[in-house]
Amino acid sequence: MIQKKICLLGATGVGKTSLVKQYVEGIFSEKYLTTIGVKIDKKEIILPNQSVQLMLWDIEGIDRYCGFQPKYLRGASAYILVADQTRSQSLIEGFEIQQMVKAVVDIPGVLAINKVDLDASWHWSTNEVEEIKANFDFTFSTSAKTGLGVEQLFSKLASMLVD
Template sequence: MMQKKVCLLGASGVGKTSLIKQYVEGIFSEKYLTSIGVKIDKKQVETKSGQVKLMIWDIEGIDRYCGFQPKYLRGASAYIIVSDQTRSQSLLEGVEIQKMIKEVTDIPGLLAINKSDLPEAWHWSQKELEDIQSGYEKTFHTSAKTGENVENMFTHLAQIIAE
């Protein structure tokens, strides 16, 4: 069985920890706890290429004040940038984070537009969204609360890195 490191990155409060909890444990909590540093969870996934153990790194929220730590990406096979559809700024921050990632590695990445169970608060044109999404392997509209697309997103990512 192969073991692969995956990093979840994004602004503070976008739901990175909640997505992981939903995926690994099948639970959601309304309680918000700020992640400090890194927390690692594991989950085995069956892919067409065989079993993959995902080592999922939940990396603290990245904002203008704490910056991006490229060292967290060492040894990673893929990443997911999480944004919050109720905060347009989080998508812009995701764009900045992706630019910084691309400066240090060329591993595949997914975009998770999280909190799809809540009303969308941004008003991007279709062209603007397509431009933002073009740098990713795929975009998933997820909800850590309802579980929408969470399993699909991680399974898709496991399949990409297993090949």
């Protein structure tokens, strides 16, 4: 079975942890996020031809005042940047995080616009959002609460990585 390391990034409070919580196998407490800044879960994706195991490195919420361990990105096959469509700032910070990632590694990135179960209130225009989306390999709208788009996100990511 193919394994891939995926990093989950995003500003504090965008719902990274919640996004994967119900869809992954994990044995570690979330306290690891605040102790060493990362918690790792795994998600097995069954594709038509093969299975892919995604090792999901849920990296502690990043804001402009604190960076993240760039070493956590080492060896990653892709990253998922999570933004909260109810908070404008989360996209800006996401964009900044993406720049930090690109400075370290050159890997595919996926944008997950989370909390789509709520009304969008980030006052970004469609064009502006599309412009940001263009920096990613693909974008998914997700809801950790309803599960919308989550499976598809991982499946598409897995497919992309094994193709």
